[in-house]
Amino acid sequence: MAIPLDLVVGLSAILFGIGVVGALVRRNIVVIMMSIELMLNAVNLAFVAFSRMHGSNEGHVFVLMVITVAAAEVAVGLGIVISLFRNRDTVNVDDVSLLKW
Amino acid sequence: MNVELVLFYAFAALAVGSALAMVMNVRNTVASAMSLVITMVALAAVYVLMEAHLVAVLQIMVYGGAIVVLFVFVVMLLNLRQDTFPPARQRAAKALGAALVVLAIVKLLSLMPGALPDAVADLPEGFGGYRDVGTALFTRYVLPFESTSLLLLSALVGAVVLAKRRLD
Numbered sequence: 225m226a227i228p229l230d231l232v233v234g235l236s237a238i239l240f241g242i243g244v245v246g247a248l249v250r251r252n253i254v255v256i257m258m259s260i261e262l263m264l265n266a267v268n269l270a271f272v273a274f275s276r277m278h279g280s281n282e283g284h285v286f287v288l289m290v291i292t293v294a295a296a297e298v299a300v301g302l303g304i305v306i307s308l309f310r311n312r313d314t315v316n317v318d319d320v321s322l323l324k325w
Numbered sequence: 326m327n328v329e330l331v332l333f334y335a336f337a338a339l340a341v342g343s344a345l346a347m348v349m350n351v352r353n354t355v356a357s358a359m360s361l362v363i364t365m366v367a368l369a370a371v372y373v374l375m376e377a378h379l380v381a382v383l384q385i386m387v388y389g390g391a392i393v394v395l396f397v398f399v400v401m402l403l404n405l406r407q408d409t410f411p412p413a414r415q416r417a418a419k420a421l422g423a424a425l426v427v428l429a430i431v432k433l434l435s436l437m438p439g440a441l442p443d444a445v446a447d448l449p450e451g452f453g454g455y456r457d458v459g460t461a462l463f464t465r466y467v468l469p470f471e472s473t474s475l476l477l478l479s480a481l482v483g484a485v486v487l488a489k490r491r492l493d
Contacts, residue, residue, distance in 0.1 A: 246348035296480030303487035
């Protein structure tokens with residue numbers, strides 16, 4: 225094993241953290257969705273790393289499922305963004321707080 | 326220091342740097358999407374180093390290709406104005422949230438060295454290739470695989486319905 229596993233899981237944790245920070249501090253919905261994609265990718269990396277550790281390909285199957293869900297999420301999410309922009313002329317989350325308590 | 330480790334550090338630095346560039350770039354959303362492409366491709370290289378060849382190819386095709394194209398398409402379609410960081414009344418709360426996330430990650434990383442076993446299972450022949458993963462996908466995991474096709478179909482219909490101008 226050339227690459228220590230804790231380095232890979234550490235990289236996964238760092239990328240997940242960057243994604244969480246991006247989803248927290250940015251106000252553009254499109255960038256928030258990109259941050260969510262980044263978090264999903266970090267999880268995929270952890271799946272692949274642990275799959276390598278156990279010598280089993282089941283983690284790869286899970287990664288394929290996660291990629292599918294991410295693609296579906298982006299399609300529906302961007303559809304919502306488009307209809308939101310058409311109706312409210314904004315993609316700023318602070319302007320769309322009707323359901324917020 | 327062997328070649329694989331050097332490559333891993335290089336691609337990891339590239340992934341983290343471009344991810345930071347994506348989050349920090351408030352002026353240009355298209356540039357954020359391009360930074361996302363760099364992150365995805367660097368992660369695909371890390372997948373290759375982890376012997377996940379099929380996943381690496383799909384990562385470039387689905388994330389680097391389809392998903393980012395969708396993002397860029399929407400950004401250009403909407404002609405977005407420049408984004409700003411939150412107003413002052415929110416800034417303290419959001420900075421606190423970000424600081425807590427960073428703290429949690431640093432704590433996790435400090436626990437990391439030595440927490441995982443060094444010994445790694447011997448990989449079977451063709452591990453992570455299309456035959457290996459495809460056989461698992463179409464035998465043991467065929468039901469989840471088929472249900473993702475239902476998910477994709479409903480997402481397709483949902484996206485069309487949402488983005489349609491008006492429903493008849």
